[in-house]
Amino acid sequence: RFASSYNWARGLALTDGIETGNTITNQRSIDVNGRFNLETLYNKVPFLKNVNRRFSASYRKPADNRQNARQPRTDRGAANAQGNVQGKDSLSFKKSIKKNPEERWAYKLAQYVARLAMSVRNVSLTYKNTYAMTLPGFRPEAGDLFGQKKRGGMLAPGLGFAFGMTGDSYIEQALERGWLVCNDSVVTPATTNALEDVQLRATIEPWRDFKIDLTAMHTRNSSRSVQYMFDGMPETRSGNFTMSIVSIGSALEGSSARNGYRSPTFERFRRNLDIMQQRVEAQYLGARYPQGTSLAGETFDPANGTVSKYSPDVMIPAFLAAYTGKDAAKSTLSLFPGILSMMPNWRITYSGLGKLPFLKNTFRSVNLNHAYRSSYTIGSYNTFQSFRSYMGDLGFMDDVQTGNPVPTSRFDVSMVAINEQFSPLIGIDATLQNGLTAKLEYKTTRVLNLSLAALQLVETASRDFVVGIGYKLMNFRLFTARNAQGSKTDISHDLTLRADVSFRNQSALARDIVQGTTQATSGNRALKISCSADYQLSKLLTLRVYYDRQQNTPLVSTTAYPVVSADFGVSMKFSLTR
DSSP, X not given: OEEEEEEEEOOOOOTTOOOOOEEEEEEEEEEEEEEEEHHHHHTTSHHHHHHHHHTSTTOOOOOOOOOXXXXXXXXXXXXXXXXXXXXXXXXXXXXXXXXXXXGSHHHHHHHHHHHHHTOEEEEEEEEEEEEEEEEEEEOSOOXXXXXXXXXXXXXXXXXXXXXXXXXXXXXXXXXXXXXXOOSTTOOOOEEEEEEEEEEEEEEEEEETTEEEEEEEEEEEEEEEEEXXXXXXXXXXXXXXXXXXXOOGGGTTOOOOGGXXXXXXXXXXXXXXXXXXXXXXXXXXXXXXXXXXSTTTTSBOOGGGOOOOTTSHHHHHHHHHHHHTTOOTTTSOOOSSOOGGGOOOEEEEXXXXXXXXXXHHTTEEEEEEEEEEEEEEEEEEEEEOTTOEEEETTEEEEEOTTTOOEEEEXXXXXXXXXXXXXXXXXXXXXXXXXXXXXXXXXXXXXXXXXXXXXXXEEEEEEEEEEEEEEEEEETTOOSSOOBOTTSSBOOOOOOEEEEEEEEEEEEEEEEEETTTOOEEEEEEEEEEEEEEEEEEEOSSSEEEEEEEEEEEEEXXXXXXXOOEEEEEEEEEEEEOSOO
């Protein structure tokens, strides 16, 4: 799907004849949604179709139709046969039995190999790209053809602008063509906004009842403001960024008060700072200081000021390399890794345990669940005001103390984060033959906030253990309900009972990057008990009785104290949609 819009708005007409120009805006959006059903593709091949049918959940093994070499006969048929044998010198019967090809071991092996090769069942892609530009001080008037005015032998602002097929470079092009007013009457900058979002999903089924869902995402939202009316075209940029990653290597580290909250990954992060500082500095070798600085035109010399070990250019790549388990000497230096750098997260479910012979008499179903999710996020970023580019987003800015230009990237980032969840790490959902349901889950969460202003890493972790049971009494009549005519109603008055117990352990650690020390800042243990009963009074009315109790016990703070809260109540829910 492609959509675009173009707008031309007349500017002010000043009485003193000063030109203010008009304002033009455009916007475009490109949306791509694709789903590849690979199972349908596999079924185009007869052999693969038979394999999919055999390993499907509804498949039933055919009965053995092979018969014995000699079938039983009636007494009369047996007598005739005996007479025929006696009337001949010799007679032999020979019957060959053809074995079903599907029962041969080689054929079975080929089916298993083919099914494993067809593990990827479907893949889907969602891509969204939007772009918008607002350009004040535009000289040309609106024409009659698509809002275009012929100026200098070409249409202005151009069909490309009208249909949204332009980028940030259009501002410079319009300025070179003399289409923009550059005087004191125009102070509003040109602005652009861009969004690029990629979502990938895939379903993998290595065998029946075992399913893996993979997801990956990459999103960047950026804004730009350009003051084209001033020399050098000063600009500012801002935005945010999110990408799926895999940081599982450091997820289950044993960090506690007994070992001084030691973290091997945090120590590796601090060692990476020196490696990354050298790699970033190497990008500036041979560069010349830009115009407008105190050393303009001279070759870069680290003695005049070099890359800080605690700058965003160094700390963020070192942080990513350490917590994603990559080599700091080879990992990316970009603060915004590309689309190919995103990693898949997953959800795994297995529902085959309930079909085992020693369990199926007790359980209707038994499901095992595991899910992992991790993302790298830059909540917001801006540009340094004194930044001067020499190559793309690499450049220099004036040092506050010495006044000399020091190398830096364009972007000023105050905080980045890694948010990781096992939801759950392991989970079991079971339904017994008598209708009783049970749930057991162990979930963990870890949030790593890297503060580049405070030079510290705040690590917040929580561990949840959840046990729940439920039971549904079908058509449980507390009293006999009758309709307006006096006869019994046919509504199923179900009673649903539910009880959940959860235990959560939370803690927060502040790790000093410069000193390498760690201090526990907060912690809490929470025990929660929830019980409820829902009764269907009528088709539209449900009665609910509940009891919740939660106990919080602080682990670190000396000023806090244990708190217990309990809630009990009765609620009635009236639905107008049934």
